[in-house]
Amino acid sequence: MLEFLKYLDRRIIFIFIFLSTAIPLLFDIGLPIGSTKPVRDVYDHIEKLPPGSKVLVSCDYDPGSMPELFPMNIAVFKHLFDRGMKVYTTELWPAAPPLVENAWRETGGAMGKKYGTDFVNLGFKSGGEVVIVRMGTSIPELYPEDYYGTRISKIPMMEGIRDIQSFDFIMNISAGYPGTREWVQQIVSRYNMDLASGCTAVSAPEYYAYHQSGQILGLLGGMKSAAEYEKLTGIPSENPPIKARAMKGMDAQSMAHLVIVIFIIIGNVVYFLERKEQKDKR
Amino acid sequence: MKNVGRFRSLILFILMTFFLVLPPLYAQEEEGKNFKYEITRDIMKSLNESAEQGDIPENLVVALAPLQGKVFINEQAFRQELVGALGRQLSAQYQSRLVDMSKIRVDWFDMTKITIFIILIAFCGMVLFFSWKAKTDPNQFIRRIPGLDAISEAIGRCTEMGKPVLYVPGIDDMNNIQTIASMVILENVARVIGEYESDLIVPIRPPFVVPVAEEMVKKGYLDAGRPDAFKPENVRFISDEQFAYAAGVNGIMLREKPAANLLLGSFFAESLVIAETGVLAGAIQVAGTANEHQLPFFVAACDYTLIGEEIYAASAYLSKDPELVGSLKGSDWAKVVLSIIMLLGVVLETFGVHFLTEWFFIR
Amino acid sequence: MKREIPLAITAIFGIFMVAQLFIPHYLVQDISGRLQDWAVVIVAFAYILGVANIIKINSGVICRRGQDWEYKIVMLIALVIMMLSGILLGKDPDDSLPIFDFMYNSMYVPMQSTMFALLAFFIASAAFRAFRARTTEAILLLVTATIVMIGRVSLGEFIWERLPDITEWIMNYPNNAGKRGIKIGASLGAISIGLKVILGIEKSYLGGD
Numbered sequence: 001m002l003e004f005l006k007y008l009d010r011r012i013i014f015i016f017i018f019l020s021t022a023i024p025l026l027f028d029i030g031l032p033i034g035s036t037k038p039v040r041d042v043y044d045h046i047e048k049l050p051p052g053s054k055v056l057v058s059c060d061y062d063p064g065s066m067p068e069l070f071p072m073n074i075a076v077f078k079h080l081f082d083r084g085m086k087v088y089t090t091e092l093w094p095a096a097p098p099l100v101e102n103a104w105r106e107t108g109g110a111m112g113k114k115y116g117t118d119f120v121n122l123g124f125k126s127g128g129e130v131v132i133v134r135m136g137t138s139i140p141e142l143y144p145e146d147y148y149g150t151r152i153s154k155i156p157m158m159e160g161i162r163d164i165q166s167f168d169f170i171m172n173i174s175a176g177y178p179g180t181r182e183w184v185q186q187i188v189s190r191y192n193m194d195l196a197s198g199c200t201a202v203s204a205p206e207y208y209a210y211h212q213s214g215q216i217l218g219l220l221g222g223m224k225s226a227a228e229y230e231k232l233t234g235i236p237s238e239n240p241p242i243k244a245r246a247m248k249g250m251d252a253q254s255m256a257h258l259v260i261v262i263f264i265i266i267g268n269v270v271y272f273l274e275r276k277e278q279k280d281k282r
Numbered sequence: 283m284k285n286v287g288r289f290r291s292l293i294l295f296i297l298m299t300f301f302l303v304l305p306p307l308y309a310q311e312e313e314g315k316n317f318k319y320e321i322t323r324d325i326m327k328s329l330n331e332s333a334e335q336g337d338i339p340e341n342l343v344v345a346l347a348p349l350q351g352k353v354f355i356n357e358q359a360f361r362q363e364l365v366g367a368l369g370r371q372l373s374a375q376y377q378s379r380l381v382d383m384s385k386i387r388v389d390w391f392d393m394t395k396i397t398i399f400i401i402l403i404a405f406c407g408m409v410l411f412f413s414w415k416a417k418t419d420p421n422q423f424i425r426r427i428p429g430l431d432a433i434s435e436a437i438g439r440c441t442e443m444g445k446p447v448l449y450v451p452g453i454d455d456m457n458n459i460q461t462i463a464s465m466v467i468l469e470n471v472a473r474v475i476g477e478y479e480s481d482l483i484v485p486i487r488p489p490f491v492v493p494v495a496e497e498m499v500k501k502g503y504l505d506a507g508r509p510d511a512f513k514p515e516n517v518r519f520i521s522d523e524q525f526a527y528a529a530g531v532n533g534i535m536l537r538e539k540p541a542a543n544l545l546l547g548s549f550f551a552e553s554l555v556i557a558e559t560g561v562l563a564g565a566i567q568v569a570g571t572a573n574e575h576q577l578p579f580f581v582a583a584c585d586y587t588l589i590g591e592e593i594y595a596a597s598a599y600l601s602k603d604p605e606l607v608g609s610l611k612g613s614d615w616a617k618v619v620l621s622i623i624m625l626l627g628v629v630l631e632t633f634g635v636h637f638l639t640e641w642f643f644i645r
Numbered sequence: 646m647k648r649e650i651p652l653a654i655t656a657i658f659g660i661f662m663v664a665q666l667f668i669p670h671y672l673v674q675d676i677s678g679r680l681q682d683w684a685v686v687i688v689a690f691a692y693i694l695g696v697a698n699i700i701k702i703n704s705g706v707i708c709r710r711g712q713d714w715e716y717k718i719v720m721l722i723a724l725v726i727m728m729l730s731g732i733l734l735g736k737d738p739d740d741s742l743p744i745f746d747f748m749y750n751s752m753y754v755p756m757q758s759t760m761f762a763l764l765a766f767f768i769a770s771a772a773f774r775a776f777r778a779r780t781t782e783a784i785l786l787l788v789t790a791t792i793v794m795i796g797r798v799s800l801g802e803f804i805w806e807r808l809p810d811i812t813e814w815i816m817n818y819p820n821n822a823g824k825r826g827i828k829i830g831a832s833l834g835a836i837s838i839g840l841k842v843i844l845g846i847e848k849s850y851l852g853g854d
Contacts, residue, residue, distance in 0.1 A: 010562075010770040017769045031799035034806070036813055063757035064525040065551065095523060095757070098749045126692065127685035129457065134681040137674060141682070162351035165323050176524070176550035177454055190666075201797070202551055206575045209821050209828070224797055254800035256765055261791055263773045268787070271777045318671065355671065392669045399667050402836075409837050413846060455688075459835040462842060465850045489695030490688070494850065515705065519698035525760035537713075551764065558767035561774075572831035574824055579768075582775035590827040591834030597847060605846055613837040617830060 005270045013263055020259040024251035031251055038211055039228045042196045042218030045169070051084035053168040058183065061175035062095035065200050069173050070099060071246035072198040072226040076171055077107040078242060079233045081118065086157050088167070091124045092131060092178045097147055110240030116155045123147030128178040132186045135164045165191055173198040180207055184215050223249050319360035319384045320353045321346060342368060357381065397642060409612035416608025424607050429568055429586040430599050436542035436566045437474050446481035447471070448540035450531055450556060451495065452547020452571065453524060455488040460572050464547035465498050466597040471544060472502020476511060484517045485534060487527040492519050528552035532559040545569040545584070546593060549576045557583035652845040659843035699724065789815060
C-alpha cells in the first residue's frame with residue numbers, strides 16, 4: 001500500500017481532479033460567497049463615480065484565461081452600464097476583441113445601450129507596453145478607427161477624448177503581459193490616474209503590493225473575486241439574462257482545492273511512514 | 283573595444299548637448315512658449331464641485347467638458363476656443379478666471395519626479411563606478427550560482443544520451459530585459475552545445491525574438507568552431523498565442539524527447555504546464571525567471587531554479603567579464619543602500635517622523 | 646561598424662526615452678510620441694515576420710516530406726482560413742460573423758481554455774510530489790499554502806467565516822514582504838542590465854562582430 005501511494009500514478013490524481021470539478025458543475029452545491037476588501041474597493045469606487053463618467057476598460061486577456069476573467073468582464077460591464085457610465089474598451093492581446101464583443105452583447109447590448117453613445121470598442125493594437133505609453137499622449141493618433149473600422153471622429157462618445165487623462169477611471173482586466181503591472185508603471189505613476197485591476201488568481205499575489213500602496217484602488221483576483229463581484233452586481237440576473245458563471249465555478253474550484261489538500265496530506269503521511277520505516281530498519 | 287568606448291563618449295556628448303544647450307536656446311527664441319493652457323481633469327473636478335455648490339452655473343461645466351485635455355500653446359487661441367464653446371455664458375470675469383486656472387508652466391524638468399531622478403542617477407552612478415573600477419582589478423568575486431553550473435551538466439547528459447537540448451526563452455518580447463538576459467545565456471548555451479556536439483531546439487513566441495535567437499545560436503556554434511552544426515529550422519516561431527505556444531512546446535517535449543529543458547526568461551501561467559510536461563518526459567530541467575509569481579511552480583517542478591535577479595547575473599557569471607561582474611557589485615551596493623534607507627524609514631515612521639517617507643512618496 | 650551603428654541607435658533612443666520621463670515640455674513629448682508611434686508600427690510588422698517564419702519552416706518540412714508533414718498542412722490551412730475570414734469578411738458591432746465567430750467560439754476558445762485548464766491537473770500532481778514537510782520552513786510553507794488554498798475559495802468561508810480574512814492577511818503581509826524583496830532585487834537587476842545595454846557595456850545580444 002505504502003509503495004502504491006509513494007509511486008501513485010499521476011493519472012489517479014488527474015481522475016480525482018476531473019471528478020471534483022465536473023460533479024459540482026453538474027449539480028449545484030451553493031457554497032456561501034461573501035466579499036473581501038479588495039473586491040469591495042472596486043465596487044465602491046464605481047458606485048461613487050457620477051453617471052456619465054468616462055470609464056476605460058482595458059481587456060488584456062484571451063480565451064486561455066477566459067474561465068476566470070470573462071465572468072469578471074461581464075460583471076464589471078453590467079455594473080458600469082447599470083450606473084450609466086460611458087464605457088470605452090481597448091485590447092492589448094490579439095485574441096481579446098471577440099471576447100469583449102461577446103461581453104458587450106450580453107450586457108450593454110441586451111440592456112438596450114447603444115454602440116457609439118454608451119460603448120465603444122477601440123480594438124486590438126500591437127505594441128504592448130508602448131501602446132499604453134502612447135495612450136498617455138494621444139488617443140486619436142493611436143486609434144484613428146474603432147474595432148469595426150469606423151473613424152473615431154464619427155463616434156459621438158469619442159468627442160473630448162484626447163488622451164488617457166480624458167477618462168475618469170480605468171479598469172484593467174489582465175492575464176499577464178502586457179497587463180496591470182504595465183498600466184501601473186506607465187499610467188498610474190506618470191499621470192496619477194485611478195486604476196483598478198481584475199486579474200487571474202496566479203498573478204493576484206503580485207498585485208497585492210500595488211493595492212496596499214494605493215497604486216491600484218481595488219483588486220479582483222481570480223474566480224473567487226469574480227464570484228464576489230457577480231454577487232455584488234446582482235448576477236445571476238433575468239433582465240438582461242446573465243448567468244452566474246464564476247459563482248458556479250467557485251463550487252468546482254472549492255472541491256478541486258479540497259482534493260489537492262487531501263493529496264498533499266496523503267503525500268506527507270506516506271513520507272512520514274517511509275521515514276519511520278527507514279529509522280526502524282537502522 | 284576602444285571604438286565602442288569612443289562611440290559611447292560621442293553619443294553621450296551629443297545627448298548632453300541636446301538636453302543642456304537646446305532648451306535655453308529654444309526658450310529664448312520662442313518667448314512666451316513656456317506656458318500651455320489646458321483644462322485638466324483636476325480643474326474639471328474642481329469646477330464640478332463649484333457647480334454643485336452653486337458658485338458657477340452647471341451648464342458652463344457641461345459646455346467645457348469637450349475641451350478637457352486639449353492643449354493650447356497660445357493664450358489667444360485658448361480664449362477663442364473658450365468663447366466658441368461657452369458663447370454668451372462667458373463673461374470677461376469667467377474668461378480670465380478660466381485662463382488663469384488653465385495656465386500651466388511647461389518646464390524643462392518635472393520637479394515632482396525629482397525623487398525618481400535622484401535615485402536613478404545614484405543607482406546608475408554606482409553601477410558605472412563599480413564597473414569602471416573592476417577594469418583595474420580583474421579578479422572580481424562572484425558567488426556560485428548552482429542553477430547556472432547545472433546547465434553544463436544538463437548539456438553533458440544530453441550528449442551522453444544522444445538527445446537534443448530544449449531552450450525556452452520565456453514568452454516576452456525583446457523589450458523585456460529578461461528576454462535580453464535570456465538571449466545572452468542562449469549564446470553561451472549554444473557555444474557549450476557546439477563543443478559537446480549536441481542539438482539545440484529553441485521554440486519562440488514573439489516574432490521579434492526569432493532573428494535575435496537565430497543570431498545568438500549561430501554565434502554560439504561559431505565560437506565553438508562548428509558553424510556548420512547550426513540548423514535554422516531548430517529556431518522555431520511557434521505562435522504568438524500564450525497557450526498555443528505552450529501546447530507547441532509540450533509537443534516538442536513529448537515528440538522529440540529532449541533530455542534537458544532550459545526554461546530561462548519571462549514566464550506566466552504557462553510555466554507549470556511546460557515544466558510538468560518536462561517532468562513527464564523525464565528531462566532534467568533548469569528554470570529561471572524574475573517573474574516572482576511563477577517561481578513557486580518552477581521550484582516545485584524543476585531540478586534547479588534561478589530566482590529573481592540571478593537570471594540577470596547570468597551574463598556576468600558565464601562570461602566572467604570584469605566590467606560586467608563589477609556592474610553586479612554596483613547593483614548589490616545599491617541594494618544595501620536601499621535596505622538601509624528602508625530600515626531607517628521604518629524606524630522614523632515608528633517614532634512619528636514622516637519626512638523620509640514623504641520624500642519617497644510620489645503619488 | 647556593424648556593431649557601432651546599432652549601439653549608437655540603442656544609446657540615443659534609450660537615453661532619450663529615459664530623459665523624456667523627466668521633461669514635460671511638449672517639444673520633447675512630441676518627439677517621444679512620434680518614437681512611440683514608430684515602435685507601434687515596427688511591432689505590427691513583427692507579425693508579418695512571424696507568419697513568414699511559420700510558412701518558411703513548415704512549407705520546408707512539407708516539401709521534403711519531413712516528420713509529421715501532414716499536420717503542417719493542416720496548420721497552414723488553418724492559418725490561412727482564420728486570417729482571411731477575419732480580414733476579408735469585415736465586422737459589425739450588432740451582427741456576428743458566422744465563419745469567424747464560429748471558428749473563434751467553437752474551436753479556438755475551447756482549445757485555449759483546455760490548455761489553461763491543464764494547469765489544475767499539473768498543480769495537483771506537482772503539489773503531491775513536491776509538498777513534503779521535510780524541514781521547519783517546509784512545514785510553515787505547507788500550513789500557509791493549505792490555509793490560502795482553502796481560504797481563497799468559498800469552502801473556506803463555509804468552514805469558518807474568518808478564514809478569508811486570515812487569507813487576506815497572509816496575502817497582504819507575509820506574501821507582500823517576500824514578493825517585494827524579490828521584486829526590488831529583480832527590478833534593480835533589470836535597471837542595471839538596461840543601463841548596460843543603453844551604454845553598450847552589454848552587447849553580446851547583438852550577435853557576431
